[in-house]
Amino acid sequence: MSDLARHRLGVALLHIVVVTGALLTMLPIAWMVYASFKTTTEIFMFPPWLPPAQWSFDNYHSLLTGWAYPFWYINSLVYAAIVTVFVLFFCSLAGFAFAKYAFRAKNILFVLLIGSTMIPFQLILIPLFVLMSRIDWINHPYSMIIPWVAPAFGIFLMRQYIQAVPSELMESARIDGASEVRIYAQIIVPLVRPGLTTLAILTFLGSWNSYIWPLMVLRGNEVITLPVGIATMASQVTGSAQPYGEMMAAATMVSVPVIALFVVLQRHFIAGLTIGAVKG
Amino acid sequence: MKTKRIILLAAVLVLALAGMMPALAQDASEVTMTMWTHDGLYVQFFSARAEEWQEQYPDIDFTFDFQVVPSVFDVVLTNLAAGEEVPDLLGIEQGAFPRFMQNGIIESKFLDLTDLLADDYDLIVKGRHTPYTYQGRVYGVDSSLCAVVYYYQPAMFEERGLSVPTTWDEFMDTGAALAEEGISLSSVTDHGGMFMMYLLQRGGEVFSESGEFVLGDEDNRQAALEVLGMLRDGIENGAISHIPSGEFWGATPITAYRDGRMVGAIMPDWYSDYILKPQAEDMAGQWAIAPMPAWDDGRGHKTSVWGGTGFAVTKDSPNARYAWELLQYTYVTLENQLKRYEEIAYYPTMSAAFDNERIVGLQDAFYDDQKTGEVFAELVDDVPIWYQSVHRAVFESQMAAEMSLFFNGEITADEALDNVIAYVEDEIAFSM
Incomplete structure (x- = not known):
């Protein structure tokens, strides 16, 4: 077999693997969207690709009119957006400090910071909840934002990105009279945009999908977030049947902002992931 | 003189009426009753019964805040651990009830219903009490026969x-x-x-x-x-x-x-x-x-x-008395056990309900108009x-x-x- 033929075979095999993987990934999502147009009985028909007797938006209509879904959606969007903005600000600042400044106990602090990422959330759930309770933040928007504005992983990620920025750029700026804040805002932030994009997507996703914490701290049908709301739908039955069709419609709409965010920021995200993967 | 007397009488009448006003217009005391459970049908049923039950307290302005909470046992346990208030009524699936039996939580946080049930205890099938019984005391009332x-x-x-x-x-x-x-x-x-x-x-x-x-x-x-x-x-x-x-x-x-x-x-x-x-x-x-x-x-x-959901009353709740009364009215009266079946299709836990035509006479179209209650009537006294x-x-x-x-x-x-x-x-x- 010639080199060209071997190369083509390799490319073909690679494509088969990638396309198969893509199809396997897309299949549940496609089924979810498809099922959102069916009744519960049709959802449980076999084979699953059988079309509905009548294509209809009834599930979407009843989702938007019969449940507090619009509230859940807005709550989730607002929390995810605010947390993302705060995380980008605080993590980039802290990462900047760890990457570019020398201060006492810096390494010890950094080790503690990294060490804290090894503590599973389940372990801090109760103490954090108790803390929120003591300061009267249960069912208060602060509890959905403040505890999550400076995650250790985000600080670590930003430190790694900012370390790659040449210190000479900062020194030049200082010689030109730039303040430290200006250096941060006008030199560091633009240069670590791929890192910020990566962190933004990860943070937004984390907040958007968060279930246990909002379940614990939020009370009331109109103040909860999407994951808790959809879990409520599984319990809160209309008639007697679990509203699978409406839940599929809800899940379909949940995935829209996430996909949109990824599409918009895809270029930066991929650049952020691959940065440092090759040596220039 | 006569005019003065009339004015005086009028003043007395006005004052007397004014004195009566507070009694007539007195603000009813306000009570907000809360409930968490995992199933919307329970919320629906309790809400309907609460509207009826509150009529026996015309002087009290009740607000009923009944909510569906997913993983309600986790949320309740976390709140209890933090010393947060939990609702007056809690509907907890029987599989999660043992989690409250750990370290005596159930004794300290849930109202002991044994004496409150009193003679009503025997009206309910015993096998529907025992899943919510801890050290011989009953802490929950079940929602369905589950036969x-x-x-x-x-x-x-x-x-x-x-x-x-x-x-x-x-x-x-x-x-x-x-x-x-x-x-x-x-x-x-x-x-x-x-x-x-x-x-x-x-x-x-x-x-x-x-x-x-x-x-x-x-x-x-x-x-x-x-x-x-x-x-x-x-x-x-x-x-x-x-x-x-x-x-x-x-x-x-x-x-x-x-x-x-x-x-x-x-x-x-x-x-x-x-x-x-x-x-x-x-x-x-x-x-x-x-x-x-x-x-x-x-x-x-x-x-x-197999299955069931027990409703418990929070011991420290300032509304514990009302919560128990509502629970008793909703779940421990024959009429409402019949309504529960009619409205949300949960079979009664009282044996006597299976003598009633509203259970044994009800035809179900899904089962080709079979009177399905008759089958359960044969079994109710033999629930393990x-x-x-x-x-x-x-x-x-x-x-x-x-x-x-x-x-x-x-x-x-x-x-x-x-x-x-x-x-x-x-x-x-x-x-x-």
Whole structure:
């Protein structure tokens, strides 16, 4: 077999693997969207690709009119957006400090910071909840934002990105009279945009999908977030049947902002992931 | 003078009226009652009853804040750990109730209902009290009978000249005949709760009244071996299909019913409205209900039990008295037990309700207008009594793992039981 033929075979095999993987990934999502147009009985028909007797938006209509879904959606969007903005600000600042400044106990602090990422959330759930309770933040928007504005992983990620920025750029700026804040805002932030994009997507996703914490701290049908709301739908039955069709419609709409965010920021995200993967 | 008198009289009248005003216009005291549970139907039913119940307190302005909370037991436990207030009423699924039995939480946080129930205790089937009983005291009132029956498609028997099996021996024989056509009579899955369901019918128990793990006792072990043996025989001769737990609640059995590959299911009352009707509404009119098969030697019960949700009252709640009264009105009166069935299809837990036409006379179109209540009326006084334990979750999880191996023929019934007993006893010893 010639080199060209071997190369083509390799490319073909690679494509088969990638396309198969893509199809396997897309299949549940496609089924979810498809099922959102069916009744519960049709959802449980076999084979699953059988079309509905009548294509209809009834599930979407009843989702938007019969449940507090619009509230859940807005709550989730607002929390995810605010947390993302705060995380980008605080993590980039802290990462900047760890990457570019020398201060006492810096390494010890950094080790503690990294060490804290090894503590599973389940372990801090109760103490954090108790803390929120003591300061009267249960069912208060602060509890959905403040505890999550400076995650250790985000600080670590930003430190790694900012370390790659040449210190000479900062020194030049200082010689030109730039303040430290200006250096941060006008030199560091633009240069670590791929890192910020990566962190933004990860943070937004984390907040958007968060279930246990909002379940614990939020009370009331109109103040909860999407994951808790959809879990409520599984319990809160209309008639007697679990509203699978409406839940599929809800899940379909949940995935829209996430996909949109990824599409918009895809270029930066991929650049952020691959940065440092090759040596220039 | 006369004018002065008239003015004086008028002033006195005005003052008198003014003095009366506070009594007439006095603000009713305000009470907000709260409830968390996992099922919207309970919220719906309690809300409707609360509107009726509050009429006995015309001077009190009640607000009812009843909410559906997913994973309600986790949320309640976290709140209790943090010292946060929890709602006046809590509806907790029976499987999660033992979590409140840990470290005596139930005693300190939930209202002891034993004396409050008083004579009403005997009106409710005893086996519906025991899942919420801790050290002899009752802390919850159940929402449904949860008795087990056989849901089946009569045409599948009639077409072949077969009758509905009434004993396990008949079940095996009929199953063997149908298996030749690739049809099974029912299914089983790897679930500790399902094993308990069959074990309870046989007269065995996993935990004693005092919460001790007694599956290893001679009688219980024997009953467990017989149950496992029966299920295995059924799988081997084709009477019973083994469905992995991940598929049991979804399309797999429903498709088998629809395709004529499975006749029905041996499941509790809630299977009807939670699974069968919504997932197979196109099969309305093709179903019927019969008692589950009995053991041929007459030992055990005519039915079994699986599931339930207990409503408890928070002990420290300032509204504990009202909460109990509402719970009593909603769940411990005959009229409202009948309404509960009519409105949200949960069978009554009071034996007396099964003498009422509103239960036994109600025809269900899904079951070809069968009076399904009549079947449950035959069984209500034979619902098994069973007990909870803080170790139940450990048992159920290990039992499910061993059932999978056993049904697949990888281990014997003795090995499965030995493994479960050793594992649970180890866990108990570790927790002491």
